[in-house]
Amino acid sequence: MKKWLLVLLFTCANLCTNTWAAEHGVKELSPGRLLLKSGEMAVGLGPAPAKIERVLIIVHGRLRNAQTYLQSGEHAVELAGQNATTLVIAPQFLNETDVALHPVADTVLRWQGNEWMAGGESTAPFRLSSYEALDEIIARLGNRQQFPDVKQIVVAGHSGGAQVVQRYALLGHDQPALEAAGVRVRYVIANPSSYAYLDERRPVAFNHAGCPGFNRWKYGLTDLPAYAEGQTAAQLQEKYLKRDTVYLLGQQDIDPNHPALDKSCEAKAQGPYRLARGRFYFNYLKRLKPQGLHQQLIEVPGVGHDGDGMFTSPEGQKALFP
Template sequence: MKDISPGRLDLGVGELAVGVSQTSPKIQRVLIILHGRLRNAETYRQSVEKAAAQAGQSASTLVIAPQFLNESDITRHQLADSVLRWRGNEWMAGDLSTGPQALSAYAVLDRLLTRLSNRREYPTLKEVVIAGHSGGGQVVQRFALLGDDQPALRQAGVKVRYVIANPSSYTYFDRQRRVSVDRKKCPDFNDWKDGLDKLPAYAKGQTVQSLEQRYIERDITYLLGQLDTNAIQPALDKTCAALAQGPSRQERGLNCFNYLTQRHPQGLKQHLVQVPGVGHNGDKMFTSPQGQQALFRW
């Protein structure tokens, strides 16, 4: 990670580093784009801004790119103590920040969404799209599962959608997997984030049944690169828990979607879209015709 996002969003317990596109009085859509392990928020902000321009949606779309910094980023770039930071990549699992106060990365998104429900600040807002690629796609999938039901946005008449692109793994609702698991060699295969055992503190008080019911009611697009099939790609999660979902990101996505449709034959408010000719490349995924359609539904 080389670029620190220039903006700061005061969340009451600390400041979130953030990149924001140029605002417009005609904003109808806010697109929250989540980076992955590289924490390259500005790279993703630029990609989805390009996608918005190509789709003719720039004037009506505000792009917000949160940046979940870790402790080494704060030290290396001599950032103020008021900037929120996490230990390593623990933010991806919804763990608590290490400073200046403890806040789950998912609670950060909750607070951002609550702010977007302010009709005086966003009077023409119609929808919020939460999107991510790779590690960011993992965060979107887990947040769609555990995240608040956003009553403030619902009361304001604002729809929330999710776009999950090429994540390394998904959370399952039971112990069924595409690949059989040797539980002696992989005893934690169903722990969070691959399953619902040992949920984080953010999920306190929620049941597996309520989480699944709420998740299947979400408006979710699973966006898969047809060429994201490299089973030895360096950033691919190769833990035994992840390998139980399939050998590659593309197959893991297909397997998870099939799993969901089998569990809920009555139908889902979700669909899977494959992007031809694209592998593990966030810019090409979001700027493709399929990516633009998923993000903007113009």
Template sequence: MHKWWLLLLLACASAQADDTGVKEVSPGRLLLKEGEMAVGIGPAPEKIERVLIIVHGRLRNSETYRRSAEQAAALAGQSANTLVIAPQFLNEKDIALFSVADTVLRWQGNDWMAGGMATAPFALSSYGALDQIVERIADRRQFPDVKQIVIAGHSGGGQVVQRYALLAHEQPALSAAGVKIRYVVANPSSYAYFNEQRPVAFDHARCSGFNRWKYGLTDMPIYAGGQTAAQIEAVYIKRDVTYLLGQDDIDPQHPALDKGCEAEAQGAYRLVRGRNFFNYLLRRNPQGVNQRLVEVPGVGHSGKGIFTSPEGQKVLFGQ
């Protein structure tokens, strides 16, 4: 019997139709050092060799993403060795709508997307929360058979994963245990660039924040710990990152697309923004990067569509 269940306390949560907050609070509770993280968690296979951490978007609908990830695992024939964990970054509105214990972590608005600090019960960066989830999985007493951790996100979740991959703290226990970590960035609205260069001309005077975090590396969050842009880039290009882009995610007026000048400077729509950023990486690092871009034909802005596609399955499960 696996001991992963010792990390969880199950809580009751009901559906909520109010569109000012989440529709559902995930029932799982993952015990972190600074409190409990709301999580959706799939059935645990007898032998867990891969953990897929799936990050939701702005709607904070972690259960939707958990189900999509589990469907992708089933389609890929990987359900027998993959555990899906879907952390839920609740905010203050969500807490007000549900009877959520004071011990559960929550953030203000969308601060969690940029690595902001939790408002309660303790000040913990959303990236720090991901660090602690990864640290748990690296514990051989809990997960003796894990060989790989995949951190994936779509749309707003893709933004989280790209920025987290930039700044994530090193985890010596992972290397010691021989556990590999991969990042999958799917259809985000924007990326964090390393300098002031952008692929699209824009009026700098009217877009003074174009290079501020989370679009650039000026005014980075506390979690960054004073790292320089050069240090961050040197680590980032060595990390195993795949950009997974829907070839039909090309609507410049998509309702969920970031249309701020900071994002528009990266391209007109998500597909071209992803291509632009990847080409930018290659130009800056002609010696090569440990990263790749994979495009998915016939898929637009759909988390389920992109992760359950044949290309998505191969990326998530390393086939």
């Protein structure tokens, strides 16, 4: 087993996915610990194949139920017949409520509330953007001494996790060492409630005076987090449109009253429900780059707001394992 994996001690466990977990903390912590520059990251880790050619980083949503997403990722890998070459990692962005509820070392990173979703900085043990944490994980996987065979890294998320992946794909720092090593990075964004737009245009008419935050981060590029310092809107757009990104949309994710749907005015300006918002956003991107967009939209028939159903569908398999 690779040296990096030896620091990760883990067991399989299901995490609570109900509303109680969102409000009062997760039922159980992910048992793995990955040492980053500013602290330890809680992670779930799948079995490590002898030859790791692809790594699937699967990001949880607001419930922070990383083990549930780990199992979903492992299920997708198994269905695709990729067990022999694919490692699944599920980082867990703990918050202060989780840490107050469970005994956890002072060295473990934690964030305030849901600030990790938009690239906010950890509250302890040091300041670290959630996006910097993803940067470090991805950079480590490109280390040829520890992972000599990795050819592709897939960063995927569903619902709240898809919101994280979309924003991270937009703001994420370039990693020239990965490019030099020939490691490709793909982002799979499944059924998010909203997207970060690159200018002030929106597909649905709305009252600007009654929705002054429509273009503020995380819905637009105003008031970006500290992680994005030094990057202009033009630079972000150019970089984002070049990234290998797949928008995976369930054709039955069409409930405008879904309990987990973002119903703020900022989100409603993007469309009435998730399927419409995803279609609108992809068409918007095609208008920004009419000469050819290096991104895909794949729709999943018969599936609604169901992460496991999305990733284990034939369309989801195509997105995760190109």
